[in-house]
Amino acid sequence: MSSRVYIENLADYVGREATISGWLYNKRSSGKIRFLILRDGTGVLQGVIVKQNVSEKVFNAFDTLTQESSLRISGTVRKDDRAPGGYEMDVKDVEIIALANDYPITPKEHGVEFLMDRRHLWLRSQRQHAILRVRHEIIRSIREFFDGRGFLLMDAPIFTPAACEGTSTLFETEYFDLGKAYLTQSGQLYGEAGAMAFGKVYVFGPTFRAEKSKTRRHLTEFWMVEPEVAFNDLNDDMDLAEEFLEHIVGKVLKNRAAELKTLERNTKFLENVKKPLPRITYDEAVEILRKKGTSFERGNDFGGTDETVISEEFDRPVMVHRYPAKVKAFYMKRDPKNEDLALAVDVLAPEGHGEIIGGSQREDDYDVLLKRLHEHNLPESAFDWYLDLRRFGSVPHSGFGLGVERTVSWICGLDHVRETIPFPRMIYRLTP
Numbered sequence: 001m002s003s004r005v006y007i008e009n010l011a012d013y014v015g016r017e018a019t020i021s022g023w024l025y026n027k028r029s030s031g032k033i034r035f036l037i038l039r040d041g042t043g044v045l046q047g048v049i050v051k052q053n054v055s056e057k058v059f060n061a062f063d064t065l066t067q068e069s070s071l072r073i074s075g076t077v078r079k080d081d082r083a084p085g086g087y088e089m090d091v092k093d094v095e096i097i098a099l100a101n102d103y104p105i106t107p108k109e110h111g112v113e114f115l116m117d118r119r120h121l122w123l124r125s126q127r128q129h130a131i132l133r134v135r136h137e138i139i140r141s142i143r144e145f146f147d148g149r150g151f152l153l154m155d156a157p158i159f160t161p162a163a164c165e166g167t168s169t170l171f172e173t174e175y176f177d178l179g180k181a182y183l184t185q186s187g188q189l190y191g192e193a194g195a196m197a198f199g200k201v202y203v204f205g206p207t208f209r210a211e212k213s214k215t216r217r218h219l220t221e222f223w224m225v226e227p228e229v230a231f232n233d234l235n236d237d238m239d240l241a242e243e244f245l246e247h248i249v250g251k252v253l254k255n256r257a258a259e260l261k262t263l264e265r266n267t268k269f270l271e272n273v274k275k276p277l278p279r280i281t282y283d284e285a286v287e288i289l290r291k292k293g294t295s296f297e298r299g300n301d302f303g304g305t306d307e308t309v310i311s312e313e314f315d316r317p318v319m320v321h322r323y324p325a326k327v328k329a330f331y332m333k334r335d336p337k338n339e340d341l342a343l344a345v346d347v348l349a350p351e352g353h354g355e356i357i358g359g360s361q362r363e364d365d366y367d368v369l370l371k372r373l374h375e376h377n378l379p380e381s382a383f384d385w386y387l388d389l390r391r392f393g394s395v396p397h398s399g400f401g402l403g404v405e406r407t408v409s410w411i412c413g414l415d416h417v418r419e420t421i422p423f424p425r426m427i428y429r430l431t432p
């Protein structure tokens with residue numbers, strides 16, 4: 001057999017012999033010609049089988065092929081702009097590896113629950129390929145952004161001794177003789193230790209929230225990237241966030257244009273993601289809600305619908321800063337000009353995709369932080385190490401967390417986060 005090739009590299013094989021290994025995506029016949037569409041994970045290729053050019057065995061093999069059967073095809077590669085994928089193969093040989101038996105996901109329409117139950121197979125479809133390739137590009141560009149700016153990657157533990165983002169969404173587990181452990185809600189506290197050690201770091205890993213609500217924006221397990229920088233204040237934090245968003249959106253537009261097209265994504269709003277991004281205070285955001293006639297009460301946190309209404313005022317992501325401290329986490333520093341406000345920032349994506357980034361300047365005063373721990377009924381003993389960061393050379397510092405799945409959902413223009421991760425975990429879904 002001729003050398004094995006991946007479909008994405010077919011441009012180098014025009015006019016030459018090649019062998020492609022993959023799975024049958026679709027097939028059809030017309031008279032003495034048979035067409036098969038093969039996918040190999042890197043693309044799709046149309047194979048053409050002409051009766052007089054192949055053995056009877058090969059010609060008949062075509063009839064036994066079912067959707068998702070695995071096979072190898074060999075023949076001469078031709079460029080053909082009309083063919084799916086842009087190339088065609090004059091097939092000389094077909095080798096069946098394994099026939100698939102009644103593949104459940106057919107080209108007809110299926111319900112979302114049916115597909116979610118078969119997520120392990122659904123991943124083979126072109127729409128899922130497009131989404132997960134965009135996800136990959138986002139993760140790649142996140143690392144590229146921080147690595148290129150001298151940030152150290154700091155892996156934070158998954159088992160933790162206490163809550164970071166409120167006690168109502170903690171997943172609890174038994175931990176040998178040491179009592180209870182909790183799955184991390186955020187790597188931030190460890191990122192802060194890293195920032196004091198290395199100046200600028202990013203934590204990037206899975207995080208867990210026992211979200212009891214069933215919404216299109218919440219997963220119980222999601223990926224978050226969390227930069228943390230010593231000596232940065234809230235403004236520096238917002239500067240970093242806007243530069244970061246411009247970088248990742250720019251990379252997806254440049255490197256994943258074909259996938260965005262497959263998803264029929266209107267990229268108008270994505271092209272607007274250029275710094276500076278608008279910055280408004282919480283109070284200004286409340287004013288927008290009031291003008292638009294919602295019943296929002298000042299002092300509350302924004303719900304999903306409020307975020308959508310606010311973001312509709314802007315043609316790019318908007319940064320909302322200085323929230324009422326009482327709706328935010330214990331570690332946030334208060335605004336010296338108004339103690340009721342936290343030096344927090346949320347970035348709301350346009351088109352109703354909601355909060356993609358949550359960040360803040362951190363409380364750096366030992367006594368104040370201790371007071372906050374008590375106010376939030378958090379166990380002082382579990383935070384003793386964290387207080388050390390304020391005992392030994394405390395400095396102003398800030399950071400933020402970007403949710404990968406919300407970001408994928410926004411950039412791909414999806415109406416639910418469930419397709420943005422290979423195997424989503426939600427309140428009612430633990431399988432496959």
Ligand code: 4AD
Nearest residue numbers: 186188218219222226355356357358359400401403
């Ligand atoms: O706003 P959050 O809760 O912030 C933190 O965890 C901070 N410790 C981050 C930091 O400052 N280092 O979460 C940050 C982001 C949200 O903006 C959202 O994009 C995502 O994480 N997120 C979720 N994504 C999917 N499902 C959930 N249940 C999510 N909860 C938060």
Ligand code: MG
Nearest residue numbers: 346355357358
């Ligand atoms: Mg938040």
